[in-house]
Amino acid sequence: MTLVERVREALSGFGPMREVEMPGGVVFEWDGDALAGVENGVLRVRVEDGWAAVPDHADLSDVTRRAADVVIAECVARWHEDLRALGPDAHRAMLALVHHDPEREQLQRILLGCTTKPELRELAVTCLGHMGRLDREVLPEVVARLEELLDDPELGGAAEDALDEIESRVYPFRLWRRHSVPWVILAPPGDAEIARQLALVGDPDVVVVVPHAETLPSLPEHVRKLCKEVAERTHGDxxxxxxxxxxxxxxxxxxxxxxxxxxxVFEEPYLLVW
Structure with a gap:
């Protein structure tokens, strides 16, 4: 395997990579930024203060990963500039930041601000949903803002879709699910969502946790009785x-x-019953 082929293989996990031929070799570009280059049998990669030659014995996976970190950091800074400028590249920059910006809470706040900008508001709402799906975590104000937008004639549909993405990943059996409220949830023991939901709701009369349900006799019949109790006490609300x-x-x-x-309905790792 040639050096170019080895570098190409090492960079395969970083997404689409553009290869630009040059005298004596090739340059590998990620989002328009040169990341690595092979010239006359020598590999050079990006480092924080420029470029560095790579010894023959180096681990290419490690070397290219560190070079990619340098380039991605530069791209993130450029995307933030494009987003602030509200120019023709703002939409592309926003989408790229959702996937690559390491400062996740800061980005959520930026996207929340963009929900008031006419040229970006719909994409910002969609991107907030994507962040919930990717990170499985969002700031409380994200959910509050999306719920405010449900009645917006232009953004209501996008807000509903974003909430669906967030609820399915961040709050998989959230009490106030809008489409259907599970009356009985079977969850793995010690699941973090149980503690999260109890903390969110803060009312022992609303959520009842039953440990060691596998020891209950005739569990299916027991679940049916619980569902009936919920239906009678809440009238479906x-x-x-x-x-x-x-x-x-x-x-x-x-x-x-x-x-x-x-x-x-089974929604990994939970079984929702109503």
């Missing part, structure tokens, strides 16, 4: 629900709990 910590094969329970009178 968001309210009381039960979280059962189940140490076993949750997927195998789905066909036992799903029939014409009751819906059971």
């Amino acid at each position: 968001p309210g009381l629900h039960f979280v059962l910590e189940y140490n076993g094969d949750i997927v195998a329970l789905q066909p036992l709990l799903h029939d014409e009178d009751q819906t059971a």
Whole structure:
């Protein structure tokens, strides 16, 4: 395998890489920035203060990763400038930042500010949803802002889609899901979402956690009784629900709990029943 082929293989995980031929070799560019180059059998890569030749014995995966970090940091700075300028490259810059900006909370706040800018507001809403899907975490003000926009005649649809992305990844069995409220949730023992939801809701009369549900006799019948209790007490509105910590094969329970009178949906790693 030639040096160019080895470098190409080492860079394959960084997304589309443009190869530009030059006298005696080739330059590898990422988003228009030169990242590495092979000239007359010598590999040179980007470093913070310019370029450095790479010894023959070097680990190409490590060398190219560090070079990519330098280039991506430069690109992130440029994308922020493009976004602030609100010019023709602002949309592309926003999308790129969602995938590559390491300062995630700062970027969420920037996107929140962009939801008031006519030329960027729809894409900013969409990108907030993408960040929830990618990071599985968003600032509370992101959800609040998206809920404000649900009634916006222009952005309501985009806000609803973004909330769906966030709710499915960040709050997988959130009490106030808008499309359907699970009455009984079977979750792996010790799952972080149980503690997260209890902290969010802060009301023991709303969320009831049942540990060691696998020890309950006739579990399917027990779940049916809980669903009936929720339906009677809440009349179908968001309210009381039960979280059962189940140490076993949750997927195998789905066909036992799903029939014409009751819906059971598996959304990894949870089984939602209503």
